[in-house]
Amino acid sequence: MIGLTEAVVRFGPRTILDRLSFVVPVGRTLAILGPNGRGKTTTLKAVLGFQRLDAGSRTAPDIVGYVPQTASSNQRYRAIDVVVMGRAAHLGLFGQPGPDDFDIAHAALERAGASRFAGHFFDRLSGGERQMVLLARALATGSAALVFDEPAAALDLHNQERLLTLLNGLRALRDKAIVFTTHDPNHALAAADDALLMMPDGQSLFGPVMETITPGHLERLYGVPMRIVDLPGPGGDPQRAVLPAFAGIRAA
Numbered sequence: 001m002i003g004l005t006e007a008v009v010r011f012g013p014r015t016i017l018d019r020l021s022f023v024v025p026v027g028r029t030l031a032i033l034g035p036n037g038r039g040k041t042t043t044l045k046a047v048l049g050f051q052r053l054d055a056g057s058r059t060a061p062d063i064v065g066y067v068p069q070t071a072s073s074n075q076r077y078r079a080i081d082v083v084v085m086g087r088a089a090h091l092g093l094f095g096q097p098g099p100d101d102f103d104i105a106h107a108a109l110e111r112a113g114a115s116r117f118a119g120h121f122f123d124r125l126s127g128g129e130r131q132m133v134l135l136a137r138a139l140a141t142g143s144a145a146l147v148f149d150e151p152a153a154a155l156d157l158h159n160q161e162r163l164l165t166l167l168n169g170l171r172a173l174r175d176k177a178i179v180f181t182t183h184d185p186n187h188a189l190a191a192a193d194d195a196l197l198m199m200p201d202g203q204s205l206f207g208p209v210m211e212t213i214t215p216g217h218l219e220r221l222y223g224v225p226m227r228i229v230d231l232p233g234p235g236g237d238p239q240r241a242v243l244p245a246f247a248g249i250r251a252a
């Protein structure tokens, strides 16, 4: 289980998190949405213990698979070595990764759809390719908690589809607590059970996606009119999608 209870984070005079509470039990996926600079990354760092809380508490296991928003490396590591680093917590202080760790890392790359980059230098990969390798590193930790900061941000539409399929595949196993941030409400509808909407006025709304991802809430969140459309889903069931009315253009 991961989450925050009544968490407060202040930067100088600004209160970024104001008694924020949410919980993600093993078996559920949470999507966090909010405008730029509202505090989504700060929330993830607070959960992970990288951000000190001014009040409240956090819940997380010792090892969490984490993919930060931006990652670069000035070391000449190959992608497979980056993924093997996800095994570090299992190796002890002076331990070296063994064949099992490399097997796990290769399986994680396969799962993330990034096997073809195994031998490539990480710092030569594109932003989207790095993202997939870092997803594999998070999977290789074997942790029951996964935290992804805007995992789709650098991905083209094809790779967004792959990412959402991967997230849904992980979700279907119901053996992990998964949290991801996104700027696309459709990603929350496609791959999350619950959503945390961090409103511009400092309030937050937490609950099942079908109750939180609504046109009214999204208009409050982004200040852009929204419309819900129901499309046939994979099993024939209706699948909800949202359309923003950019530049005042409204869907029919």
Ligand SMILES: Nc1ncnc2c1ncn2[C@@H]1O[C@H](COP(=O)(O)OP(=O)(O)OP(=O)(O)O)[C@@H](O)[C@H]1O
Residues within 6 Å of the ligand: 011, 016, 034, 035, 036, 037, 038, 039, 040, 041, 042, 043
């Ligand atoms: N260590 C820090 N010291 C001071 N201010 C900070 C610090 N970390 C973040 N902030 C500020 O806190 C606010 C929230 O930042 P955060 O990165 O959590 O936002 P976000 O919702 O993830 O934004 P985005 O969608 O643009 O990635 C921003 O205004 C940011 O400048």
